Amino acid sequence: MNAAACTVALIGRPNAGKSSLFNAVTGGHAKVGNFPGITVELLDAKVKLPSGEHLELVDLPGVYTVEGEADPHSDEGHARRFLELAQKATQPLVIAQVIDATQLELGLRLTLELRRRGVPVVLIATQHDALVQQGFELDARTLEEGLGVTVLATNARHAGLQQKVLELLGDAWRQRRTPPTGDLDVHALASKVLIPRIDAKEAFARVRRRTERLDAVLLHPVLGPAIFLGLMTALFAAVFFISEPFTALIDLTNQALGTRIEGWLGTGWLSSLLVDGVLGGAGTVLAFLPQIVTLTIVMELIDASGYLARGTFLVDRLLRFAGLGGRSFVPLLTAHACAIPAINSARIIRDPGQRLRTILVLPLMTCSARIPTYGLLITTFFADHSAWFKGALFVGLYFAGIVAGFIASLVLGRTVKSTAQQRPLVLEMPPYRMPQAPVVGRVAWRSAKRFVKDVGSVILIAAVVLWALLTVPGPGDTHSAPPGASPRVVAMHGSVAASVGRLLEPVTRPAGFDWRLNVGLIGSFGARELMVGTMGVIFGIEGGEDDTAPLGERLREAKTSTGAPAYGPATALALMAFFVLACQCMSTLAAVRRETRSWRWPLFVLGYTYVAAWVVSVIVFQVASAAGL
Amino acid sequence: MTSLDLLPPQRSAAITELRLAPAEATWLRAIGLCEGVRVTLLRGAPLGGPLHVRLSTGAELAVDRELARYVEVDAPTDEVPA
Numbered sequence: 001m002n003a004a005a006c007t008v009a010l011i012g013r014p015n016a017g018k019s020s021l022f023n024a025v026t027g028g029h030a031k032v033g034n035f036p037g038i039t040v041e042l043l044d045a046k047v048k049l050p051s052g053e054h055l056e057l058v059d060l061p062g063v064y065t066v067e068g069e070a071d072p073h074s075d076e077g078h079a080r081r082f083l084e085l086a087q088k089a090t091q092p093l094v095i096a097q098v099i100d101a102t103q104l105e106l107g108l109r110l111t112l113e114l115r116r117r118g119v120p121v122v123l124i125a126t127q128h129d130a131l132v133q134q135g136f137e138l139d140a141r142t143l144e145e146g147l148g149v150t151v152l153a154t155n156a157r158h159a160g161l162q163q164k165v166l167e168l169l170g171d172a173w174r175q176r177r178t179p180p181t182g183d184l185d186v187h188a189l190a191s192k193v194l195i196p197r198i199d200a201k202e203a204f205a206r207v208r209r210r211t212e213r214l215d216a217v218l219l220h221p222v223l224g225p226a227i228f229l230g231l232m233t234a235l236f237a238a239v240f241f242i243s244e245p246f247t248a249l250i251d252l253t254n255q256a257l258g259t260r261i262e263g264w265l266g267t268g269w270l271s272s273l274l275v276d277g278v279l280g281g282a283g284t285v286l287a288f289l290p291q292i293v294t295l296t297i298v299m300e301l302i303d304a305s306g307y308l309a310r311g312t313f314l315v316d317r318l319l320r321f322a323g324l325g326g327r328s329f330v331p332l333l334t335a336h337a338c339a340i341p342a343i344n345s346a347r348i349i350r351d352p353g354q355r356l357r358t359i360l361v362l363p364l365m366t367c368s369a370r371i372p373t374y375g376l377l378i379t380t381f382f383a384d385h386s387a388w389f390k391g392a393l394f395v396g397l398y399f400a401g402i403v404a405g406f407i408a409s410l411v412l413g414r415t416v417k418s419t420a421q422q423r424p425l426v427l428e429m430p431p432y433r434m435p436q437a438p439v440v441g442r443v444a445w446r447s448a449k450r451f452v453k454d455v456g457s458v459i460l461i462a463a464v465v466l467w468a469l470l471t472v473p474g475p476g477d478t479h480s481a482p483p484g485a486s487p488r489v490v491a492m493h494g495s496v497a498a499s500v501g502r503l504l505e506p507v508t509r510p511a512g513f514d515w516r517l518n519v520g521l522i523g524s525f526g527a528r529e530l531m532v533g534t535m536g537v538i539f540g541i542e543g544g545e546d547d548t549a550p551l552g553e554r555l556r557e558a559k560t561s562t563g564a565p566a567y568g569p570a571t572a573l574a575l576m577a578f579f580v581l582a583c584q585c586m587s588t589l590a591a592v593r594r595e596t597r598s599w600r601w602p603l604f605v606l607g608y609t610y611v612a613a614w615v616v617s618v619i620v621f622q623v624a625s626a627a628g629l
Numbered sequence: 630m631t632s633l634d635l636l637p638p639q640r641s642a643a644i645t646e647l648r649l650a651p652a653e654a655t656w657l658r659a660i661g662l663c664e665g666v667r668v669t670l671l672r673g674a675p676l677g678g679p680l681h682v683r684l685s686t687g688a689e690l691a692v693d694r695e696l697a698r699y700v701e702v703d704a705p706t707d708e709v710p711a
Contacts, residue, residue, distance in 0.1 A: 064656065064659040064660050065655065065656065065659035067655070068652055068655035068656060068659070069652040069655075069656075102687060103686070103687060103688050105686040105687075106660075106661045106686055106688055109658075109659060110659070187665075187686075190686075215671070215672075215681075219672060219674070219681065221672075221674075221675045222675075224675070225675060309691070312691065313674050313678070313679055313681060313691045314674060314675075314678070316674060316678050316679050316691070316693075317674060317675070317676045317677055317678035317679075318676075326679065326691070326693075423653075424692075424693030424695055424696035425679050425691060425692070425693040425696075426656075426657060426660055426662070426690060426691070426692050426693065426696065427679075427690065427691045428660070428661075428688060428689070428690055428691075429681065429689040429690060429691055430689075431689075
């Protein structure tokens with residue numbers, strides 16, 4: 001690919017519509033760029049100008065200011081560092097500020113700061129449609145004259161947007177005109193360039209009334225928190241209920257494929273590798289794709305609608321009580337999909353102590369990788385209960401994660417010292433907006449693609465390795481095999497994996513876990529999804545040749561060496577408790593390492609979550625067993 | 630002369646002074662809370678949570694109640710339409 005003619009840094013206040021614009025201009029084809037001297041990942045895309053040259057477009061984190069003090073590890077710090085380095089680089093730099101036309105005056109303060117940097121600046125005013133709805137029009141020409149900076153007034157939904165922005169950036173690069181650096185009265189300028197239309201007052205009041213009406217309910221002192229709690233519950237329940245039929249369908253397909261393969265290949269090792277290893281391992285995990293996509297869509301809707309800021313407003317007090325803060329809310333919510341982007345998004349927290357504490361408790365939030373295990377255990381061991389009971393148990397696990405996070409934060413508050421004074425919350429409350437279907441669709445598609453890719457790569461390889469470790473005969477004790485077991489099952493009982501699993505039994509027996517679950521726990525040490533994958537492999541082999549029963553049924557019917565049922569609801573509850581707490585995710589630990597720039601904190605997370613997981617699962621198993629479950 | 634946290638709901642006043650460390654004051658000004666801007670108190674979050682305010686520039690902010698004690702405002706009036 002050709003070298004870029006120039007770097008374009010896309011900058012703007014949070015909520016200015018920067019990401020929508022970046023997506024529209026790049027067509028969603030961005031990659032995560034690596035920039036020397038910048039420790040965080042920035043989205044980066046090469047775009048082609050009509051004249052043939054390429055520009056490198058970099059999406060910087062949202063900032064309010066690029067002057068004054070900033071913590072170098074916060075979003076603001078990273079954006080500033082990028083600008084400083086890019087200004088020193090040989091490749092010319094153009095700063096493109098995205099500004100919300102309905103918040104012009106606030107955005108123009110940032111423009112003044114950017115002008116002072118002495119590099120070409122262009123202004124892209126988005127939300128022009130919202131401005132018109134409010135009864136105003138932006139006089140871009142007068143704004144250009146006032147600032148000495150080229151201005152484009154547009155909307156993210158505008159059809160010819162990509163073309164227009166590319167022309168604007170191309171001109172800015174060719175002309176390399178540096179703007180004046182002097183100060184000016186932004187209030188006067190904003191009033192001058194916002195031209196009221198005839199119906200301005202009425203239109204403005206109408207738009208404002210809509211947000212006011214929604215806020216009157218959603219931020220009501222009693223109704224607000226109740227609705228918030230209800231929404232969260234509905235979100236988690238939706239993940240369980242909406243996707244169940246789809247998951248069952250994928251499960252059935254897997255079984256049909258398995259029977260087909262055995263029909264073609266017989267029952268040799270190749271068939272076992274494909275059916276037990278690939279389908280049982282990776283295929284079983286793939287069945288949870290609908291849950292993960294559902295979760296992503298709902299989270300995106302919360303974000304795009306403007307409700308996220310309302311949630312922050314409502315829970316700030318509660319989070320502060322737990323030693324966190326309103327700004328921890330976005331990372332905490334994001335962590336319910338995946339802890340890794342959540343750890344990255346903790347950069348919006350300006351207080352270093354609060355940021356660290358948030359990062360350390362994020363792995364306790366219920367990420368989507370736990371869904372397969374929860375789904376399997378609930379539908380298997382609580383099959384006789386009503387759908388509502390199962391749904392409630394599923395939702396309860398989510399809340400268990402949140403409560404665990406609060407407790408951990410309270411305990412950490414006494415051990416992890418805050419390095420600076422608490423920075424109080426100041427947060428923009430954007431007006432409510434209708435989420436855009438294409439954007440939501442793109443986010444959902446990306447999450448589906450990533451999940452399928454993970455299952456197809458890491459999880460597939462791990463499942464095959466586990467299959468090998470379970471099939472290749474080892475020096476282990478084969479006496480634990482149930483009487484009359486097939487040679488393959490006997491071999492599995494003597495395999496390397498089984499031996500290691502059995503070695504751990506003295507530690508895990510108080511929690512009700514036998515060697516098979518231990519192998520699952522070892523398998524899921526690196527990634528949680530592998531728990532279900534490993535179970536699929538083990539019970540696929542145990543099921544034998546002509547058994548195509550679903551994994552759940554095989555788990556229920558699993559026997560100990562004495563022929564007694566191996567697991568019951570008490571085991572399931574203990575295992576779920578283990579999954580609520582343990583940080584079984586190498587990628588999360590790597591993210592903690594990257595963000596805290598030390599090995600100390602990822603090791604700390606690993607240690608405290610595993611110890612807590614073991615203690616709590618033992619208590620749960622003992623109590624549940626005593627209660628006769 | 631009073632501070633933002635004492636502003637009655639639905640009343641408005643202009644910011645006169647930020648009694649904060651310079652770095653923190655700079656940041657607040659960048660967000661939009663600067664001297665001369667009129668603020669209307671819309672509501673407070675339950676249990677002593679943050680305040681929901683509207684600025685004369687059109688933006689709405691959630692502001693920590695404790696922080697609001699250090700934002701000085703002039704005599705409260707009814708909200709002046711933008």
